[in-house]
Amino acid sequence: xxxxxxxxxxxxxxxxxxxxxxxxxxxxxxxxxxxxxxxxxxxxxxxxxxxxxxxxxxxxxxxxxxxxxxxxxxxxxxxxxxxxxxxxxxxxxxxxxxxxxxxxxxxxxxxxxxx
Amino acid sequence: xxxxxxxxxxxxxxxxxxxxxxxxxxxxxxxxxxxxxxxxxxxxxxxxxxxxxxxxxxxxxxxxxxxxxxxxxxxxxxxxxxxxxxxxxxxxxxxxxxxxxxxxxxxxxxxxxxx
Numbered sequence: 001x002x003x004x005x006x007x008x009x010x011x012x013x014x015x016x017x018x019x020x021x022x023x024x025x026x027x028x029x030x031x032x033x034x035x036x037x038x039x040x041x042x043x044x045x046x047x048x049x050x051x052x053x054x055x056x057x058x059x060x061x062x063x064x065x066x067x068x069x070x071x072x073x074x075x076x077x078x079x080x081x082x083x084x085x086x087x088x089x090x091x092x093x094x095x096x097x098x099x100x101x102x103x104x105x106x107x108x109x110x111x112x113x114x115x
Numbered sequence: 116x117x118x119x120x121x122x123x124x125x126x127x128x129x130x131x132x133x134x135x136x137x138x139x140x141x142x143x144x145x146x147x148x149x150x151x152x153x154x155x156x157x158x159x160x161x162x163x164x165x166x167x168x169x170x171x172x173x174x175x176x177x178x179x180x181x182x183x184x185x186x187x188x189x190x191x192x193x194x195x196x197x198x199x200x201x202x203x204x205x206x207x208x209x210x211x212x213x214x215x216x217x218x219x220x221x222x223x224x225x226x227x228x229x230x
Contacts, residue, residue, distance in 0.1 A: 006168030007147070008228075015228040021221030022146035022214075031137035032122070053121030069225075091224050098216035099137075105213045106136030109206050110184075113123075113130040 002065045003027075024069070029054045029062050031099060034088070037072065038096040041087035071095055117180045118142075139184070144169045144177050146214060149203070152187065153211040156202035186210055 007023035010016040025031055029051060036042065036050035048059055063086060066072040071092035075085045088096055122138035125131040140146055144166060151157065151165035163174055178201060181187040186207035190200045203211060 007143070009167075011164070011167055017221045017225035018150070018218045019147065020225040020228075021217055022150060024225075025140050025217065026143045026146050028122070028141045028143075031141050032134065035133070035137060049126070052124075052126055094224070095217070095220055098220045101213040101216050102136055102140065102210070103133045105210055106132045109209070110132035110135040110139075113135075 002068050024071075027062065027065070029058065030066070031102075033059070033062055033066065034071070034092065034096050034099055035103070037086060037088045037092070038099075041075075041085045043083055043085055047086055066092070117183050139186075142177065142180070144173065145181070146217075148174070148177055148181065149186070149207065149211050149214055150218070152201060152203045152207065153214075156190075156200045158198055158200055162201055181207070 003020055003023045007026065008015060008020045010019060032051045032054070033047065036047055042050065044056075044059075044063075047063075048054065048056065051059065054062075063072060063074070067074055070089050073087050073089050073092075075087065077083050077085060118135055118138045122141065123130060123135045125134060147166045147169070148162065151162055157165065159171075159174075159178075162178075163169065163171065166174065169177075178187060178189070182189055185204050188202050188204050188207075190202070192198050192200060
């Protein structure tokens with residue numbers, strides 16, 4: 001299951017694309033992953049460092065989901081040793097651009113540390 | 116703790132307002148709550164119905180965090196019996212407006228059910 005059913009279905013138990021989007025962003029680390037990939041393609045380890053603090057298994061799961069949703073593409077570079085690169089698809093890039101508005105909001109309003 | 120430390124601190128262990136924003140949105144139900152409150156003030160039970168599927172305790176915790184972050188305001192209406200209303204602050208309303216871009220992305224790209 002890519003997204004959790006109760007986060008995605010509306011009051012009439014119908015699939016809602018807006019709720020699906022809000023559910024996707026409500027997955028821990030997903031906004032961070034999209035944000036990091038806005039700078040271009042990254043190898044798994046580079047992405048892990050950029051995202052920071054997410055364990056490898058969770059990161060791998062999230063990337064798999066984002067691949068299934070066609071937000072991220074995964075390419076195997078067939079050299080020796082081979083490596084894997086992750087990149088936003090055009091759809092993923094548009095999601096990242098929508099996130100920028102939120103990042104601007106953060107720049108304006110989240111300067112007071114809240115941890 | 117309102118936001119999780121590892122989601123909020125950057126590679127140099129400094130507080131980052133953009134990561135804080137991404138962490139806030141990455142809390143399950145938070146995007147849904149802000150989305151519901153964009154239509155105006157709501158009582159707790161109305162909000163619970165609108166958000167759909169979130170248990171009361173989690174919803175109460177999320178609202179408390181959003182109050183601490185000054186995204187949501189909470190007003191007690193002193194009639195008999197008294198009730199509580201939740202409303203976006205101006206800061207919260209701007210967050211909701213930034214979310215609209217993401218909802219538009221969902222309208223365009225998330226029509227294929229992915230659950």
